[in-house]
Amino acid sequence: xxxxxxxxxxxxxxxxxxxxxxxxxxxxxxxxxxxxxxxxxxxxxxxxxxxxxxxxxxxxxxxxxxxxxxxxxxxxxxxxxxxxxxxxxxxxxxxxxxxxxxxxxxxxxxxxxxxxxxxxxxxxxxxxxxxxxxxxxxxxxxxxxxxxxxxxxxxxxxxxxxxxxxxxxxxxxxxxxxxxxxxxxxxxxxxxxxxxxxxxxxxxxxxxxxxxxxxxxxxxxxxxxxxxxxxxxxxxxxxxxxxxxxxxxxxxxxxxxxxxxxxxxxxxxxxxxxxxxxxxxxxxxxxxxxxxxxxxxxxxxxxxxxxxxxxxxxxxxxxxxxxxxxxxxxxxxxxxxxxxxxxxxxxxxxxxxxxxxxxxxxxxxxxxxxxxxxxxxxxxxxxxxxxxxxxxxxxxxxxxxxxxxxxxxxxxxxxxxxxxxxxxxxxxxxxxxxxxxxxxxxxxxxxxxxxxxxxxxxxxxxxxxxxxxxxxxxxxxxxxxxxxxxxxxxxxxxx
Amino acid sequence: xxxxxxxxxxxxxxxxxxxxxxxxxxxxxxxxxxxxxxxxxxxxxxxxxxxxxxxxxxxxxxxxxxxxxxxxxxxxxxxxxxxxxxxxxxxxxxxxxxxxxxxxxxxxxxxxxxxxxxxxxxxxxxxxxxxxxxxxxxxxxxxxxxxxxxxxxxxxxxxxxxxxxxxxxxxxxxxxxxxxxxxxxxxxxxxxxxxxxxxxxxxxxxxxxxxxxxxxxxxxxxxxxxxxxxxxxxxxxxxxxxxxxxxxxxxxxxxxxxxxxxxxxxxxxxxxxxxxxxxxxxxxxxxxxxxxxxxxxxxxxxxxxxxxxxxxx
Numbered sequence: 189x190x191x192x193x194x195x196x197x198x199x200x201x202x203x204x205x206x207x208x209x210x211x212x213x214x215x216x217x218x219x220x221x222x223x224x225x226x227x228x229x230x231x232x233x234x235x236x237x238x239x240x241x242x243x244x245x246x247x248x249x250x251x252x253x254x255x256x257x258x259x260x261x262x263x264x265x266x267x268x269x270x271x272x273x274x275x276x277x278x279x280x281x282x283x284x285x286x287x288x289x290x291x292x293x294x295x296x297x298x299x300x301x302x303x304x305x306x307x308x309x310x311x312x313x314x315x316x317x318x319x320x321x322x323x324x325x326x327x328x329x330x331x332x333x334x335x336x337x338x339x340x341x342x343x344x345x346x347x348x349x350x351x352x353x354x355x356x357x358x359x360x361x362x363x364x365x366x367x368x369x370x371x372x373x374x375x376x377x378x379x380x381x382x383x384x385x386x387x388x389x390x391x392x393x394x395x396x397x398x399x400x401x402x403x404x405x406x407x408x409x410x411x412x413x414x415x416x417x418x419x420x421x422x423x424x425x426x427x428x429x430x431x432x433x434x435x436x437x438x439x440x441x442x443x444x445x446x447x448x449x450x451x452x453x454x455x456x457x458x459x460x461x462x463x464x465x466x467x468x469x470x471x472x473x474x475x476x477x478x479x480x481x482x483x484x485x486x487x488x489x490x491x492x493x494x495x496x497x498x499x500x501x502x503x504x505x506x507x508x509x510x511x512x513x514x515x516x517x518x519x520x521x522x523x524x525x526x527x528x529x530x531x532x533x534x535x536x537x538x539x540x541x542x543x544x545x546x547x548x549x550x551x552x553x554x555x556x557x558x559x560x561x562x563x564x565x566x567x568x569x570x571x572x573x574x575x576x577x578x579x580x581x582x583x584x585x586x587x588x589x590x591x592x593x594x595x596x597x598x599x600x601x602x603x604x605x606x607x608x609x610x611x612x613x614x615x616x617x618x619x620x621x622x623x624x625x626x627x628x629x630x631x632x633x634x635x636x637x638x639x640x641x642x643x644x645x646x647x648x649x650x651x652x653x654x655x656x657x658x659x660x661x662x663x664x665x666x667x668x669x670x671x672x673x674x675x676x677x678x679x680x681x682x683x
Numbered sequence: 684x685x686x687x688x689x690x691x692x693x694x695x696x697x698x699x700x701x702x703x704x705x706x707x708x709x710x711x712x713x714x715x716x717x718x719x720x721x722x723x724x725x726x727x728x729x730x731x732x733x734x735x736x737x738x739x740x741x742x743x744x745x746x747x748x749x750x751x752x753x754x755x756x757x758x759x760x761x762x763x764x765x766x767x768x769x770x771x772x773x774x775x776x777x778x779x780x781x782x783x784x785x786x787x788x789x790x791x792x793x794x795x796x797x798x799x800x801x802x803x804x805x806x807x808x809x810x811x812x813x814x815x816x817x818x819x820x821x822x823x824x825x826x827x828x829x830x831x832x833x834x835x836x837x838x839x840x841x842x843x844x845x846x847x848x849x850x851x852x853x854x855x856x857x858x859x860x861x862x863x864x865x866x867x868x869x870x871x872x873x874x875x876x877x878x879x880x881x882x883x884x885x886x887x888x889x890x891x892x893x894x895x896x897x898x899x900x901x902x903x904x905x906x907x908x909x910x911x912x913x914x915x916x917x918x919x920x921x922x923x924x925x926x927x928x929x930x931x932x933x934x935x936x937x938x939x940x941x942x943x944x945x946x947x948x949x950x951x952x953x954x955x956x957x958x959x960x961x962x963x964x965x966x967x968x969x970x971x972x973x974x975x976x977x978x979x980x981x982x983x984x985x986x987x988x989x990x991x992x993x994x995x996x
Binding site: 659 | 713716719792796817835971979
């Protein structure tokens with residue numbers, strides 16, 4: 189085996205550093221340009237300040253609605269021509285296509301020499317396309333600006349030269365330059381019969397789209413943390429004079445009202461998570477007791493029917509709550525029509541009494557049957573000989589449960605428990621959002637809901653971002669701590 | 684195996700005589716589970732009988748356990764509820780498209796991450812798994828979607844959901860349990876990794892793919908939060924659950940809102956139909972029924988899925 193590997197390595201041509209470095213620069217530039225397509229501050233197509241600050245090059249190329257939603261009046265008055273915007277979108281699309289072509293070339297650059305050579309056609313064509321697109325953007329920008337000057341509406345149209353344009357122009361130049369250097373380096377070289385690529389790179393390139401999606405939707409949001417350091421409200425530009433450093437972090441602890449809010453919200457969050465953790469043994473009890481039922485058919489029916497609530501949304505749970513507990517719901521009409529009670533109906537959902545317990549009850553109703561499945565399967569996996577031996581020794585069913593079943597389920601329970609401790613700050617917002625009303629608003633608001641309310645509801649982007657950052661960091665710390673505990677106790681990690 | 688049954692294992696031998704205590708305990712168990720099961724399904728039953736009963740009886744609260752004067756006009760009347768049809772179309776499309784794309788991506792990615800040969804495999808895999816436990820927060824996520832132009836845009840329902848790390852791990856774990864000799868013999872016969880995926884891995888992974896499709900479909904059908912956050916200004920793109928949430932919070936003007944649609948009917952019929960309580964119940968029922976319908980067939984997949992999830996990836 190080792191011999192084969194050595195032989196293979198000997199056959200594989202080693203590229204000298206002089207050739208590798210231009211390639212790495214080449215790929216890096218293409219990758220960066222590809223990411224910049226989604227990066228709104230470097231939108232080369234933002235020829236007027238009226239174009240949405242949050243639009244990236246990608247959005248500018250695709251969505252007429254997004255870029256024009258802030259310029260309805262200038263468009264109607266003819267200060268900006270719709271034809272210019274359309275042409276701008278086309279030019280941006282050309283740049284995007286150019287980057288895509290370059291990306292194809294970048295992917296081919298990990299192949300063999302024949303593939304490398306062929307692959308260079310793409311970035312050369314791509315960068316020329318990008319250059320043309322950027323040139324078009326420039327002329328359109330000039331046209332917009334000259335029209336505005338002509339009509340004396342410069343203050344309304346606010347033409348600008350976007351920083352992104354320069355950056356993209358530099359990138360285009362770099363792609364073209366590196367491609368030409370590589371062409372000069374590789375053209376004289378003898379190439380193989382067929383285009384080929386090493387298996388490891390082929391697998392990686394096939395996986396690349398998944399990675400890019402992950403990056404865009406899971407890692408790119410971290411870039412939004414910058415809002416925490418600015419005095420920002422939606423629609424603003426992030427100019428240096430708006431930079432406030434850790435001001436919002438200080439507000440969080442120093443501002444009287446905010447601190448009171450946070451403390452109240454934290455109390456709710458910890459109380460409801462705490463109640464959840466305190467009752468986390470319920471699914472085990474459910475599973476253990478269900479296993480004690482003699483009729484298999486009954487077990488199946490119970491298990492099937494009690495898992496249904498897990499699969500309906502919280503909005504539907506609320507719809508059910510309304511149907512049962514509101515003034516004209518089941519309980520009230522049952523009391524009135526069947527039990528003969530007279531007097532006013534009670535709206536059980538409207539009061540703030542026992543809100544934490546009510547939320548716990550809904551959570552249990554929805555989840556206990558489902559959570560029990562893991563333990564039911566766990567019970568099925570316990571060695572039967574243990575039970576037989578215990579019974580021979582005179583144990584009754586409670587002894588069996590206490591000394592065999594429960595210890596058998598404990599490892600699974602520990603994992604679940606540690607995970608729920610790690611997630612103590614994240615109890616989601618849907619449940620609390622749907623059950624929230626004017627009366628219970630103070631006791632039902634958990635951290636996630638608070639972030640939603642102040643961030644999306646009130647538009648306090650920086651403060652809600654600060655709360656979000658803190659929550660994320662605490663969450664990760666707790667997770668690592670839980671993992672550490674698990675490693676120390678069970679010798680196994682949970683993540 | 685439709686449910687995980689533990690009876691055969693722990694049930695006590697019938698030869699052992701049952702004491703009085705045992706009898707009482709058994710009775711207690713039947714009552715306990717019977718009661719809880721009742722609590723789990725009665726609300727659905729209650730909603731249902733109220734949607735098919737005589738509407739005046741419903742209004743006076745006379746429908747508690749049995750339907751009165753059965754009719755299905757309420758379901759017909761839903762066609763006049765503003766935007767409901769749109770939201771059903773949106774929800775059905777995202778359920779089909781979103782689930783299909785998610786399953787394809789998960790199958791493909793799950794297969795690729797089993798490939799030890801991939802360049803820097805463990806690094807990419809870790810980068811993927813980390814996203815399950817860490818997120819930047821709601822508002823940065825929202826600002827990101829804004830930056831990508833995915834607000835008020837149907838694609839926002841489809842694209843972000845394509846990469847689902849948990850499902851990828853499930854598929855990966857499943858594929859790893861397939862004997863590697865199958866794959867190896869295909870390679871010896873000259874198949875490429877793409878061919879191996881289509882001809883060998885994909886047919887063998889049908890059970891796990893069915894499981895994640897069900898999870899994905901239920902998730903898409905129940906989706907509420909993304910619609911709430913991203914589609915606040917475009918009513919025609921809101922999902923069914925979001926519409927339902929809006930209807931539930933409209934106190935009583937729902938009936939008034941659809942009054943124009945029912946204008947042609949006789950006064951009595953209109954009175955019978957334009958009952959906001961019943962309409963809310965009926966809309967709720969419409970969004971529950973698909974889940975209740977697929978549920979009995981899919982339960983074994985759910986169970987399989989959670990068991991696989993318990994086996995760490």
